[in-house]
Amino acid sequence: MKKLLLLVFILSISVGNAQTEIIPEPHKNWYEPEDPETVFFGLSFYFPNGIGDSSLGNDYSFDAGIQFEVNVFITPQFVAGVYGKWHEGEVTNIEKIGNISDSNFSEYGLSLGYYQAINRQFNYMITAGIGAVTLNNTVPFSPDSFRENGTSYKVTGELGYRFNQTIAIFAKVSPYYLNLDIENAAYDSYLNKHFLVDVGFGLRVHLHNPNG
């Protein structure tokens, strides 16, 4: 029995030493030096704005949207993420797009980003993303909406403020280029090539490896 207790004691010391050995060097980006940042979830509200001479820029009035994202730290500074965002737009002028009353926009995409703590509270993140966009268009007299698809290419800048190790808020600006695939040679650029910018704010929840 004594031998067994001795063996357990020696093993526990060995395991403790082994754990100590794999703790990486603390990084400035970590809120607590002993806890590496691993993943954070973001939930934000944004306001889409069309900034080009296109149907989304001229003929829509957008409602506020909501975005959910998950970002994983690949290194202390680089993150990879997935996101989904949704908003609606009412058509204000049908002359150059056809008789659509409103459209629901949904987007699912991937992003790669650079995260940098300015100090313990403030941080910024810059990401580049690509997303698959779907428009569900409603026609007043047709009960079934019809869908159109496109691809979004975006850059997002976020400024964050951490209240503690777990909770942070952030503001963001996200300009993007949206390319749809509507067939019409005469209005190809107007219907398909859109420059927009989302301006928003949100909440982040940071999670960490237990015991670093």
Next chain:
Amino acid sequence: MKVIYFATIVVLFLCFSACHKDDVLVTEDKRMAVFATLLDSNNVALQDLAVNVTTKVGEENNVLGASHSKALGKVDFVSLVAYNRGIVVNFNPLSSGDHNPNFMSLSYVDPREFMDREESVNLDLVKLNPIQDVDISIDRLPETDSVEFRIQYYNTTQFISLDEENNPIGKYQNTSNTYERLDEETASFQNSYRLPVGSPIKILYTVNDEAEKDTTITVNSANSIIDLEF
């Protein structure tokens, strides 16, 4: 029991299919641009007249796209298309809230239903004639026993086929007729019409049951009152 169950499912399926048969199915990832220049009968450009595209004649509320003519009568707008409907391009349509009653309505009809509809329709010059009130009076002379006549006139809404070879416009009525007989009981006829300026009014008549004759009068500002005696 199984037969009843199966029959019920079949009936429900047929009902469901029938209910949705007339739904307009908009073509995805497709738009049609409409171009034209809108003029009156004197080649004066018409501005601010309503133009739209609907799914077919008789479905005026199924508007796929709409606009107004701009400076110099230019028409340039984008419409949806539906793969289970044709298209009707309507100039100054009666169903529009902006219909101008001083001009005729003109519709270009293509009833074909297909997925790969062309991306643009260029109608070049489109002429809308003004509308004029015309009072027509026909009197029976004392020496005439009876007069039978038919007044054939052009409607204020006209149809033109965009695919005349396969879909002639014959089934759409561009003209109307008034039939009347004057005899000892009825000595005269009088009626008011709203007719496109420049359109012919053809009057085919038979006096005392003799051979039919006809006369044609063109609507213009000088003949808003037409008096005839037979």
